[in-house]
Ligand code: ADP
């Protein structure tokens with residue numbers, strides 16, 4: 001019977017459509033007037049129902065008579081984690097469906113209304129839509145270290161994962177520099193949504209892939225398929241949207257998808273390496289939509305966070321690295337978490353290959369290949385800069401001949417550290433401060449030592465600063 005149906009269908013659609021949507025269908029049973037068809041996926045089923053319901057209805061009546069009915073069996077498309085051979089039966093829908101609206105922006109999707117899909121033999125736990133979310137299971141909140149640099153973005157992410165689409169954070173736009181943890185965070189959100197809401201269709205996609213898919217579909221005149229697919233998503237995670245500049249056409253198509261999803265209460269999560277307001281070449285209508293939700297920035301990981309990340313990565317890898325080495329790496333690799341990881345791996349590799357303990361000497365040698373600043377000779381200028389950094393003091397203030405307390409103190413400390421950590425003469429140190437003589441330098445060092453003995457808080461600051469200088473000198 002299905003063969004006869006196919007004959008009729010072949011005469012009524014173009015060859016390409018036939019090949020794409022009808023050839024993959026298998027007739028699996030004919031029970032009186034009910035023909036059961038097996039289709040490859042839920043998406044496939046939805047698509048058939050959306051586009052060819054009338055053709056199928058008419059055909060089946062012609063072949064099987066007035067009572068003729070269709071039933072679908074869906075071969076589950078399983079995502080990477082579970083290969084599930086289960087099948088599910090779906091009744092073919094009736095013909096009194098609302099007319100199709102070709103304006104994709106406002107097209108109501110029938111699965112917005114869960115009752116519109118009847119699943120008489122639904123197997124519990126089976127998902128409505130099987131889309132591979134393209135998530136990396138290793139990116140979780142559990143192994144995403146919280147720090148000052150990412151606290152807001154992280155907690156916003158947790159909030160969104162709990163109630164996707166139902167918080168004020170829609171869209172959630174995460175922005176920050178390369179290697180600062182944007183992708184990890186948004187993937188963690190995706191994984192968490194999957195855990196908490198297994199029925200939600202989550203999709204992670206990089207803007208680059210989105211653009212390439214879009215271009216491919218445009219070439220083949222299949223933009224509608226493309227849009228349709230994206231409209232099925234409950235939680236869309238689009239990574240690196242700065243790549244949409246200057247892809248104007250992609251911006252257009254994304255604008256439509258954004259509107260559709262947002263209007264249907266679906267969650268949109270975006271990342272960018274540029275603050276949205278600085279995204280020159282991004283259409284204003286998109287930028288204004290990005291402001292509808294929450295823009296959360298991630299900063300470069302601070303020293304503390306870098307240490308925590310290192311410790312966590314080492315725990316994960318089962319590595320033991322002395323504290324001193326952890327600090328050394330965290331101090332010297334400042335820009336990028338990916339490089340921190342790289343440093344640990346390189347260190348581990350060297351230690352294994354050379355059958356050596358991981359110690360500070362090995363770290364120094366390995367790190368030389370990693371960061372130019374590592375293992376450098378300390379100069380008085382280096383120390384001056386570190387002290388300025390520490391006290392948030394402009395460099396020229398430190399050099400000014402003033403009796404302002406905070407400057408005097410910073411100057412004394414710098415002299416003390418310079419004497420301790422460089423081979424410079426007292427005279428030379430004095431000259432670096434615009435011409436103090438060596439007695440001033442001696443006096444400064446004594447003052448610092450006295451204060452250390454008497455003032456606990458002062459001592460703590462000094463030790464912290466000293467540790468930074470020490471690390472930089474290793
Ligand atoms: P971005 O997308 O911002 O360029 P990624 O998310 O790819 O950065 O992060 C780079 C690497 O650093 C990843 O391997 C990620 O797991 C790790 N990473 C970044 N931030 C953290 C963090 N806070 N805790 C743990 N790992 C992190």
Ligand code: MG
Pocket residue numbers: 182183184239
């Ligand atoms: Mg990224």
